[in-house]
Amino acid sequence: MNGQYAALIIALPLVSAFFVPVIKAISKKAVMPFLLLVTLAQVGIAGWVFNEVYTSDKPIIVMAGGWRPPVGINLYIGHFAALFVLIIAVISFFMAYFSIKAVKVEPLDKYAMLFLLLMLGATGMIATGDIFNLFVFMEITAITAYALTAYNKTGEAAEASMKYMILGGIGSSFFLIGIALIYGATGTLNMAQIAQLAGNINPTVAQVGLALLIFGLAVEAELFPLNAWAPDAYQAAPHPITVMFSAFVVKAGLYAAARLLYLMQAVSTWHSVLRLLVIMAVLTVVVAEFSALRQRDVKRMIAYSSISQVGMIAFALALGSQAGVDAGVFHMVNHAIVKALLFLGVGYVGIKLGGTTLEDFEGLGRRMPLTAFAITVGSLSAVGIPLFNIFWSKVRIMLAGVSAGYTWGVALILGASVVEAVYYLRLIHRIWFAGGGERLSESFALGAIMLFLVALILVIGFYPNYAWSLAQKAGADIFDVTRYVSNVPLMGVGA
Amino acid sequence: MVSVLKRSLAIITLLIIGYWIAQAFAGVPFGQDKMLVGQYYLNNVKAQTGAVNAVTAVVVNYRGFDTLGEVTVLFIASTGVGALLWKRKKERTARTEGSIVLTTGTRYLFPFVLIFGAYIFIHGHLTPGGGFPGGATIATGFLLLYMAFIVYEIPHKGFEVAEGLVGMGYVIVGLIGLMIGGYFLFDWIWQTWQLGTNNIGRLLSGGFIPVIYTIIGLKVGTELSGIIDNMIKEEVRE
Amino acid sequence: MIHISVYYFGAISLILIGLYAVLVKKNLLKMLIGLSIMETGVNLLLISVGYISGRSAPILSEGVGPNQAVDPIPQALVLTAIVIGVATTAMALSVAIILYEKYGTLNVEEIRRLRG
Numbered sequence: 005m006n007g008q009y010a011a012l013i014i015a016l017p018l019v020s021a022f023f024v025p026v027i028k029a030i031s032k033k034a035v036m037p038f039l040l041l042v043t044l045a046q047v048g049i050a051g052w053v054f055n056e057v058y059t060s061d062k063p064i065i066v067m068a069g070g071w072r073p074p075v076g077i078n079l080y081i082g083h084f085a086a087l088f089v090l091i092i093a094v095i096s097f098f099m100a101y102f103s104i105k106a107v108k109v110e111p112l113d114k115y116a117m118l119f120l121l122l123m124l125g126a127t128g129m130i131a132t133g134d135i136f137n138l139f140v141f142m143e144i145t146a147i148t149a150y151a152l153t154a155y156n157k158t159g160e161a162a163e164a165s166m167k168y169m170i171l172g173g174i175g176s177s178f179f180l181i182g183i184a185l186i187y188g189a190t191g192t193l194n195m196a197q198i199a200q201l202a203g204n205i206n207p208t209v210a211q212v213g214l215a216l217l218i219f220g221l222a223v224e225a226e227l228f229p230l231n232a233w234a235p236d237a238y239q240a241a242p243h244p245i246t247v248m249f250s251a252f253v254v255k256a257g258l259y260a261a262a263r264l265l266y267l268m269q270a271v272s273t274w275h276s277v278l279r280l281l282v283i284m285a286v287l288t289v290v291v292a293e294f295s296a297l298r299q300r301d302v303k304r305m306i307a308y309s310s311i312s313q314v315g316m317i318a319f320a321l322a323l324g325s326q327a328g329v330d331a332g333v334f335h336m337v338n339h340a341i342v343k344a345l346l347f348l349g350v351g352y353v354g355i356k357l358g359g360t361t362l363e364d365f366e367g368l369g370r371r372m373p374l375t376a377f378a379i380t381v382g383s384l385s386a387v388g389i390p391l392f393n394i395f396w397s398k399v400r401i402m403l404a405g406v407s408a409g410y411t412w413g414v415a416l417i418l419g420a421s422v423v424e425a426v427y428y429l430r431l432i433h434r435i436w437f438a439g440g441g442e443r444l445s446e447s448f449a450l451g452a453i454m455l456f457l458v459a460l461i462l463v464i465g466f467y468p469n470y471a472w473s474l475a476q477k478a479g480a481d482i483f484d485v486t487r488y489v490s491n492v493p494l495m496g497v498g499a
Numbered sequence: 500m501v502s503v504l505k506r507s508l509a510i511i512t513l514l515i516i517g518y519w520i521a522q523a524f525a526g527v528p529f530g531q532d533k534m535l536v537g538q539y540y541l542n543n544v545k546a547q548t549g550a551v552n553a554v555t556a557v558v559v560n561y562r563g564f565d566t567l568g569e570v571t572v573l574f575i576a577s578t579g580v581g582a583l584l585w586k587r588k589k590e591r592t593a594r595t596e597g598s599i600v601l602t603t604g605t606r607y608l609f610p611f612v613l614i615f616g617a618y619i620f621i622h623g624h625l626t627p628g629g630g631f632p633g634g635a636t637i638a639t640g641f642l643l644l645y646m647a648f649i650v651y652e653i654p655h656k657g658f659e660v661a662e663g664l665v666g667m668g669y670v671i672v673g674l675i676g677l678m679i680g681g682y683f684l685f686d687w688i689w690q691t692w693q694l695g696t697n698n699i700g701r702l703l704s705g706g707f708i709p710v711i712y713t714i715i716g717l718k719v720g721t722e723l724s725g726i727i728d729n730m731i732k733e734e735v736r737e
Numbered sequence: 738m739i740h741i742s743v744y745y746f747g748a749i750s751l752i753l754i755g756l757y758a759v760l761v762k763k764n765l766l767k768m769l770i771g772l773s774i775m776e777t778g779v780n781l782l783l784i785s786v787g788y789i790s791g792r793s794a795p796i797l798s799e800g801v802g803p804n805q806a807v808d809p810i811p812q813a814l815v816l817t818a819i820v821i822g823v824a825t826t827a828m829a830l831s832v833a834i835i836l837y838e839k840y841g842t843l844n845v846e847e848i849r850r851l852r853g
Contacts, residue, residue, distance in 0.1 A: 011683035015670055018571060022666035025659045068564040070682035070690070074536050077564040114582035121575055128568070136814055140568035143821045147572060147828055151579030154832050159839035163848060165832050170759060173772040173825060177752065180779045180818060181520060187811070188527035188786040191535030212523035509760045513753045521749055522739045524782075529742035530790035534808045537787070541795065541803035553795035553809040558816055569817045576824035580831045627796065631820055726827050730834070 007064040010053050010081055013089055013131065016046055017124040021117045028113040036104045039116040043097040046123070050086075050093035057086035058474075063481075063491050065133075072495040073133065074194030080133035080492065084259065084333065084478040088130050091337065092252045095344055096123045098453050099244040102348060105447060106243045106355055109156055115242075118155075122148040122248060129256040133492060135186065135217075136193045138260055139179055142224060145253060146172045152245045153237045164236035171223050171233050179220025185213035195267055196492035199485050203270035211273035217264050218281060224257030226314050227281075228288040235295070238307035243351025246303070250310045250343040255336050258314065262321040262329070262482055269485055281322035286413045288315030293420035297427050302353075303360040305427060306346050309386060312424065313339045316417060320401040321482075323408040330479035331400035334472060338385075338393040338464065345457040346382040348450070349375050356444055365431065366439030374446050376435050378454035383428040385461050388421060393464035396472070549689050549696070550624035550705040558629065559708045563684045567669060570715060574666060577722040586734040593731075597647035605647040612640035620716030624705030630712040634719020641724040645731055653728050658721045665718045672707060672714070744785040751778030765836065765843040769829050776822040780815045787811030 020042040027034050057064060063082035067073065081089070100119065107115055125145030132138050150172065154165035183193070189205045190198055202210065222230045238246050265281070268274060289312045296308030317339065320332030352375055353368065354360040368376040385392035398421070405414040464471045481488070527533075534541075540553055540561060550556040558566050596602065619626075620633030644651045676685030688694050689706025698704040751774055758771025787808035795806040833843060840848050 006681060008677060008682055011673075011677060015674060015677075015683065018567070019667055019670040019674075021571075022574070022663045022670065025663035029656065029660050067682055068684045069560060069676070070680055070685040071561055075539060075561055077562055110587075111582055111585045114578050114585070117578050118575065118582065121571065121578075124571070134564075136562075136817075137565055137568065140565050140572070140817060140821070143825075144568055144571055144575065147575045147579065147821075147824055150825075150828050150832070151575065151582060154583055154835065157583065157585075157835055159836070159848075159852065162832050162835040162839065163852065166765070166829070166836065169825065169829050169832065170768060170772065173829075174756065174759065174775070176821075176825075177755075177772075177775045177779050181752070181782060183814070184779070184783045184786050184811075185523055185527060187783075187814075188524075188533060191533050191537065193536070193810070206526035209523050209526040212519060216520075506761055509757060513757055513760075516756070517749055517753045518739075520752075521741055521745065524745045524749070525739045525741050527786060529745060529785060530788055532789050533786075534789075537808040537810045538803070540809055541797070541806055544809075545797060551797050553797060553806065554812045554816070557809050557813040562813060565813075565817050569820050572821050572824045576827040579828050583828075583831045583835060625796075627794070629816075631816065730831065 007056065008066055010056075010064045011066045011068070011079070012049050013046070013053060013127055014079070014124065016049060017042065017120045017127070021120040021124070024113050024117045024120075032113065035113045035116050036100075039103070039119060040097070040100045042120060043093065043100040043123070046093040047090075047097050050090040053081060054086045054090045057081060057083060058477075065492060073492055074192045074197045074494060077137050078133040078194070078492060079131045080195070080488070081131050082488070082491070083481040085131045087337070087474060087478050088252065088255065088259065089127055091340055092123060092126055092130075095248065095251045095340065098344070098348070099247050101449060101453070102247070102351070103242075103244045105450065106351060109242070115155065118148045118152050119245075122152060122245070122253065126252050126256040129260055133195050134193055135195055135198065135264070136183055139176070139183060142179070142221070142257075142260070143176060145256065146176065146224065149237075149249065149253060153241045155242055155245070156240065158240065160236070161240035164233065164240040168233035168237050171230055175220045175223035175230060178216045182213045182216030182220060185209050185216065189213070194492070194494070195263070196489045197494055199267040199270070199489050200494075202268045205271060207271060207273045210268060210271040211277060214264065214268050214271065214274075214277050215280065218261050218277065221257050221261040221264070222284065224254065225261055225318065226254050226257070226288070226311050227284045227318055228291055228315070231288065231292075231311055234311055235304055235307045238310070239301065239304045243347065243354060246307070246351065247344050247347040250307070250347055251340040254310075254314050255340065258317055258321065258336070259482070261318070262332070265322070266329075266482055266485055267488075275324070278322050278324050282319060282410060282413060285315045285318035285322055286416050288312065288318065289417050289420050293423040297423055299427075301361050302365060302431060303347070303350050305431070306343070306350060309424060309428075310339075310343050312420060313343070313386070316398070316401060319413060319417065320404060323404055323410065325404060325408050326479065326483050327400070328404040328408060329483045330476045331397060331404045333479040333482070334475035335394070335397035335401060337471060337475060338397045341457055341460050341464075342382050342385050342394060345378055345454060345461070346386065348454060348457070349379040349382065352447075352450055362431070362434055365434045367441045368434075369436040371441045371444050372446055374451045374454065378458055380432055380435065381458045381461060383432055385465070387425045387428045391465045393461045393468070393471070395465065396468040545699055548686065548706055548708065549699055550708050551699065552624055552626065554627075555623050555629055555708060555712075559623075559711050560686055560706065563673075563711075566711075566715070567673070567684070570666065570669060570718060573719060573722050574662070577662070577725050580726050580729050584729045588735055589732040590735045591649060591652065591731065592733045592735070593649040596649055602647045605643045609640050609643060612643065613637055616640065616716065616720065620712045621709055622702065623712040624708040625702070630715025631719055633712070633716040635723060637716065637720030638723030638727065642727055645727060653724050655725065655728060658725055662718060662721045662725065665714050665721070669711060669714050669718075672711060742785070744788070745782065748778050748782035748785060751775070751781065754778075763845050765833050765845060768845070769826065769833065772829070773822065773826060776818070780818055783811045783815050783818070
C-alpha cells in the first residue's frame, strides 16, 4: 500500500468521531461497542505503519493536499512516531474496553467522541511535521482533556478542569507568541526548514522563541511550575482517561518539546534553554516525589509518582546527548506500560470498592488477588527494582546524566527515588499484610489486560535488548536532526 | 495590604515578561518583507488553487490540514459543552417575551440572515470571509430566534446528526482526494477535473474551496447554535 | 532601551493586561475575560508580524499583484487561532456554570474554601 494511506491514522478517528451522533440516533447501545471497534481498527493501521517504518527503516512522509513541504503540511512518521502511534492505539483499545465497565455517567455518546478525539490529538501531536499544526493538535488534545477532566461533573472535577484550562490557556498563548517569533525570523512553519534556517536566526529571537514554545508545551508535559493542574485532574477524571493522560497525553507534550528543542540545535544560545529545562525537570521530580509521600489517596499518589517520572524523562531529553535521548525514550515506553497498569488496577479497585483511599487497599491481596498482584508488580517496577523494566531505563538515564555533567541532578533524582520506594512499599504492605475481607469476582478481560501488561514488564525486565534497540532507533529519530531534514522532501522555496 | 503586595508583585513579574518578549520582537523588524513561503503562495495561488483570496487558499487548500483540526476543535467544544451541561431533562426557563421590535424584526430578518451567512461562505474564495464567519452569521440568526421567542428551540436531534454528517463529509472529501490524487485532502476538483479554470475570479472556481467552505459553514452554524441551546436551557425537576 | 513598533507594543501590552487579569482577579468570569484579552493580543501580534508597509490585503483582484500584497500566512493562522480561542472560551464557560451550580459562587477563593 501507498505510504500516503498512513493519513488514515488521523482520518479514521476523526471520521468515526463524527459518525457517533449518527450511531446514537440509530441505537444508543451501539456507541460503546463502536468505540471498541474503531480503536481496534486504529491498532491495525498503527501496526501496519509501525511495520512499514521499521522494515523499510525510512520514515513515512504524508503530504496533506499533495503539496510538498514547506508549502503544504506534512506528517513525519519516523521511528519515534511509528512506535508511539502504536502504543497510543493499543492503550486506547484497552481503555475503550475499560470504559465500558468504568464509565456510567451520561452522556456516553459524547464521552465516546471525546475519547476518540483525545486519541487523535495525541497521535497528531506526535506525527506532525509543522509547528503550527502542532499547535492545532495540541489544542485538540488540551480541549478534549479539559472536557474529559470535568466529565464526572462533580465540584472537584470542575475545579480541576478550570485550573487546567487557565494554565493551558496561558501556555497556548505563549506557544503562539513563540510561533510568531520563529515565523517572523524564518518565514516558514515547517519544522525541517526551521531546522535548516535555525543557524541564521538572530540568537535572542531564537532563544526567546524556543523558550516560549517549551514553556507552552510544559503545561501538557506537566513540568514544574506549570503542573499544578495535573494531580487534581488525574484524580478527578474518569479512570480510563487518567490512564490515557499518564500513558500518552503527557508523552506527546514531552516529545513535541524535545523535537522542537533538537530542531533548534544550531542556535548559539541553545545551551541556556537546555539548562533551563534541566532545572525545571529536576524540580518536577523532587517536588512531585515529596508531595506523593503525603497523599492518602492512592490514585493521587500514583499521579504524583507519574509526574515525577515524567520529570525524569524530561531530564533525560534535556541532556543534549544521544545517550540521554535514547534513555528518555526508553523510559517513556516503560513508563507508559507501568502507569497504564497501575492506573488501570487502581481504577478497577475504585469501581469495585467505591474509593481509592489507602484504607480501601487494605487486604486487597485477599479480596482481589489478581488486581493486587498487578498493582504489586507495577509498584515494584516503578520503584526501579532490578529485573523489572523501569530499572533498565532509570539506570541508563542516570549514566547519561553523569556523563553529560549533571551529577547534581542525578543525585537529587536518586534521593527522590528513595522517597518513591517508601510510599510504594507502604502501599504494597497495606495490600498484602493488613486487613482482610471477602473475595470479590474480578473481570476476566480486564484481568487479561493486566496480565498482558505485567508480562510486558517482565519480558522487558529480563530481555531489555529488543526494547532498547527500538528505543535507540526512536531516540536517533529525535536526536539526529540532519537525517530528519534530509528525510523531508523540501521543495526549496526561498532557501 | 496583602492584595496590594500581590498586585505589585504581579505587575513587576508582568513587566519583566513584557520586556523579555519585547526585546525579542525588536529582532523581528516590523513592516519589512520577511516572506519566504508566503511569497510562493502569492505567486502561485491563482494557478494552483483557482482562488483569488490568498488567505482562503492557504486556509483551505495549502494548509487544509490545520483547518480540519480547527473544525475538530469547534466540534470538541460543542461536544464538550453538551457533555458537561447534560441534564436528564432541560427546558427553557425564560419568562419575558422579546419586545415587539425584536419579535417582528426577527420574523422578517431571519431568512435574510441565513441567506447572508450562506453568501459569505459560498464566496469565501473571492472575498474576505469564508466558512467560519458565515457559520457564525447563521448561528446569530438562531440566537435572534432564542431571544425573541420564549418557546423556540432548535431541533437538537437533527442538528446533532447534521453536525456529524457534515463533519464526515469534510473527511470524506479528503479521502476522495487520497483515492483520486494519491494524497489526503488533495484538491481533486481543481487539479484532476480542472473544473472552472476559465472562471478565476468568479463564483464557479476555486476547486474544492467552496465545497469545503459550505461544509464548514453548515458545521459551524449548527455547532454554535447547539452551544447556545445548551447554555441557555436549565435543568427542570420532574 | 529597545525600539519596537507601536503595533508590537500595543499587542504585547494587551497580552500583559490579560495576564494581569488572570493572575490577580478573583472572579472566574473576569479571569476568563483576561484569557480572551490575552488571546486577542497574541492574534494582533501575529498579524503585525505578517504586515508589510504599504501593501494591501492578500486578495489578488485588480490592482493587487503578488508583489503588492501582505503575507497571507499569519492571517490564515489567526483565523485558526480565533476559532480555537472561541472553543476554549465555550468550554471554560460551561465549566464555570458547573462550578456555580455546585458552589453557588464564582469567586475562586470562596470555591477553594468551600472545598476545604
